[in-house]
Structure formats: structure tokens, C-alpha cells
Amino acid sequence: MIFRQLLEPQTSSFTYLLACESTRRAILIDPVDTEVPRYLTLLDDLALSLTYTLETHVHADHITGAGRLKAERGSKSIVHRDAGARCADLLVSDGVFLQVGHLEFDIRHTPGHTAGCISIVMSDRVFTGDSLLIGGCGRTDFQEGDAGRLFDSIHQRIFSLPPDTLVYPGHDYHGRTVSTLEEERRSNSRLGGAADRQTFIALMANLHLAAPPHMHAAIPANLACGTL
Amino acid sequence: MIFRQLLEPQTSSFTYLLACESTRRAILIDPVDTEVPRYLTLLDDLALSLTYTLETHVHADHITGAGRLKAERGSKSIVHRDAGARCADLLVSDGVFLQVGHLEFDIRHTPGHTAGCISIVMSDRVFTGDSLLIGGCGRTDFQEGDAGRLFDSIHQRIFSLPPDTLVYPGHDYHGRTVSTLEEERRSNSRLGGAADRQTFIALMANLHLAAPPHMHAAIPANLACGTL
Numbered sequence: 239m240i241f242r243q244l245l246e247p248q249t250s251s252f253t254y255l256l257a258c259e260s261t262r263r264a265i266l267i268d269p270v271d272t273e274v275p276r277y278l279t280l281l282d283d284l285a286l287s288l289t290y291t292l293e294t295h296v297h298a299d300h301i302t303g304a305g306r307l308k309a310e311r312g313s314k315s316i317v318h319r320d321a322g323a324r325c326a327d328l329l330v331s332d333g334v335f336l337q338v339g340h341l342e343f344d345i346r347h348t349p350g351h352t353a354g355c356i357s358i359v360m361s362d363r364v365f366t367g368d369s370l371l372i373g374g375c376g377r378t379d380f381q382e383g384d385a386g387r388l389f390d391s392i393h394q395r396i397f398s399l400p401p402d403t404l405v406y407p408g409h410d411y412h413g414r415t416v417s418t419l420e421e422e423r424r425s426n427s428r429l430g431g432a433a434d435r436q437t438f439i440a441l442m443a444n445l446h447l448a449a450p451p452h453m454h455a456a457i458p459a460n461l462a463c464g465t466l
Numbered sequence: 467m468i469f470r471q472l473l474e475p476q477t478s479s480f481t482y483l484l485a486c487e488s489t490r491r492a493i494l495i496d497p498v499d500t501e502v503p504r505y506l507t508l509l510d511d512l513a514l515s516l517t518y519t520l521e522t523h524v525h526a527d528h529i530t531g532a533g534r535l536k537a538e539r540g541s542k543s544i545v546h547r548d549a550g551a552r553c554a555d556l557l558v559s560d561g562v563f564l565q566v567g568h569l570e571f572d573i574r575h576t577p578g579h580t581a582g583c584i585s586i587v588m589s590d591r592v593f594t595g596d597s598l599l600i601g602g603c604g605r606t607d608f609q610e611g612d613a614g615r616l617f618d619s620i621h622q623r624i625f626s627l628p629p630d631t632l633v634y635p636g637h638d639y640h641g642r643t644v645s646t647l648e649e650e651r652r653s654n655s656r657l658g659g660a661a662d663r664q665t666f667i668a669l670m671a672n673l674h675l676a677a678p679p680h681m682h683a684a685i686p687a688n689l690a691c692g693t694l
Binding site: 289312319328329330331334336337339 | 558
């Protein structure tokens, strides 16, 4: 397998390139529009064809590169059917299995940060988007966010995976790139250890975070699959 | 590749089983609910796991087996996003590529019989549902049928495939099982030879066909993905 973790520094967003070495088919998880030239160069350097782009959710802080990549490379966009982005080429739901060459993925619906959040499970790793972050989790105060749902998603749908599963998040704001489920179950400050549901809900209700600066442009653009 | 063409005699419906010999993953195209026990036996006899069921469209004459197969085998249902069956596990659109083990499929949107009709292109063959039938085509007088759209779909999206492509239709009422695009382009009574668009539209407007006897049960059940 070809694997690259790519950081977009303005919003500390991670994009993941995964590709099959024999078929040269590739998928990009959470591509960022401003980084598209970088992805195109990388795809060319590695002689890969881009089959899919996949959004873990409708992002509020940046615009997806899905639209530009589709125009450039004919890739098809994937989102959860509850995300509201009806323009996507594939709308998926919990439990769907997808292949990219010899790579195999399972979609897990992990709502809570948004209603249409998914995590992508792949052999030894899980791409958690903004559901589970390293040492934290995504906010739950807009886009149909729901702290109780997020707690249940993480405990029932992510923490139930094997403890040595690698956790690749959608963002990290402290220079970290990867964790394991064992670490997160033990020491995630919001969700690990003996954290209980009611305490988590109360904590998430009192974060008083500022709105992402570009959300009023980003959300409509992402609901339009990055084609605005 | 493992391939089986299965006839449901009450409605002369064809169901197709395709499976990958090495991974044992299978897909059923247009399964019929009353035939589900037969499919289960066949899957077991061939030691196959059913990854997907795929509908070429929302059928008016029979109820899909997708719901029962999902309950029995955990298969995920696929329909076109314009078909109106929002309950499907994967909603696809034109140009989407899918894999089942080592088998590769391309989805082609071929509206006209219904708005959400697709054909499935796979190496040497195309599964045309009720868009193109052997020597004929699906009716266009309900379910957002549109004879002009059907003519364009068949000429632009199906007849553009190589002439030796095998045509596997959704029905045949005269005991035929397969044709080729060369044959259909030459001698399909409605669409072959020098048939023109206006003549086809006039012909389709004057068929005066009786309604399928079970359509008022079948269509709602299929819009609910066979779970009613």
C-alpha cells in the first residue's frame, strides 16, 4: 500500500492519500481545495489514478478539493447520505464496504460532530475525521452536532475496534500525526479513562468556542461538493 | 468470474449473480424477493459472500429481494441517486466505478424507462435493466418515463460501447437470454437500424399497454428498498 499523510497548515487539516501498488488506483480522504496542485503533482509522481475522493464530513473550516479533483482527474466523490451533500457521486451509509484496487475499506457512521460524519476502517487503522481527535474530539455546537451522539459513536463504533488500531484524525493543532485506540481509550482528556456520557455532554456544552472564520463560505461550498 | 443468469418466470425477470473466484465476494443484480431462498442456496453451494445487491431501477412488476438479502446476508443495496429509494446503502451516479473482489463495474446512468435507470458495464458485457431489451426496450409511460431520454440514453450511453459487447437485459418475454450490441444496433425493432428519435417518441406514445398488475404494491415496496 502507498500511504501519505498530508498537512494543510492554515487549518491544520490532514488529508490522506491511499493507493494500491499493483492497480495504481488511489483515494484521497478529505482533500483541501487550496492543496489540489500538490495532490496532482503527487499523483503524477507516483503514477496513480485517482478513483475516489472521500469526505469524512461536511467541513466548516475549509473547502473540499473534491470538485477540482473531479474536474482534473475524473475522480468520484463520496460522502455519507446524511451529510446533506446530495451532489456527491456516491452517497454511503453505515457498514458499506468499498475497494480501491486491492485496498478494502469499511464505512462507519459516527455522527455527533455533524450528522453525516463517518470514520473509515482499513485493516490496521481508522480515519476518524473530526469525530475522534488525538487527545480530544470535534466540537458539537453546529451542523447538527450532538454531544451524546458523539459519545456513543466513539464508544460504540470506534473504541470497539482492536486496541492497536492506528488513529489518523482529521486535524491536529499540536503537531501530532497519529495515535492508537489504546492510547485514546486510556488518556483522551474528554473521552478516555472513566469519562462518562453526562460529564462529556456538560463539558461540550460549555466550550464557548469561536466560530471557524470561513464557515459561512466553507459549508455551502462543501454542501455543493466543492463546485462553487 | 462466476456468472449465473437466473429467470423468475412469473414476471420473466432476469437476476444476475456475479462473483470473484478468489475473494468469493458476490453481487446480485436485480434480485426478486420471491426467489431469495434460491439465491441463498446458490450462494451457499458456491461458498460466496454477498457484498452488494444492485437495482438497475425501481421495478414496477416485482419486489426487490434486496431487503431480505440484507437481513439474511448483510449485503448492501445499491441504486441510482435519482431512483427515489433514499433508503439504499449506496446511492450512485453516472460514471461511478465499483469493485467486487477482482470484478470491476462502471455505472452508466441510462434514464428514460425511469428517471433513475442505470446500466452496468463490465468488460465484455452490459446489464441494461429495462432500458434496452433484446429486440425492444422498456416502456416509458410511468415512473418519470421519457421516450426522448430513453432514445438518447441508448444511443449515446449503450450503443457507444463496442459492438461485440454482450447485452444482458432485465427481462425477456420470448425465451431469449442474451444478445450483442451489434445485433441490437442492426435489428432492434424500435431502436436499431435507421430508427430516428421522433419516430421512436411517437411509437412509445401509442403503445397503450396495460399497467403491470402489482405495480401499486411493487413500487412503494421498492422505494422502501424491499423492507415493507
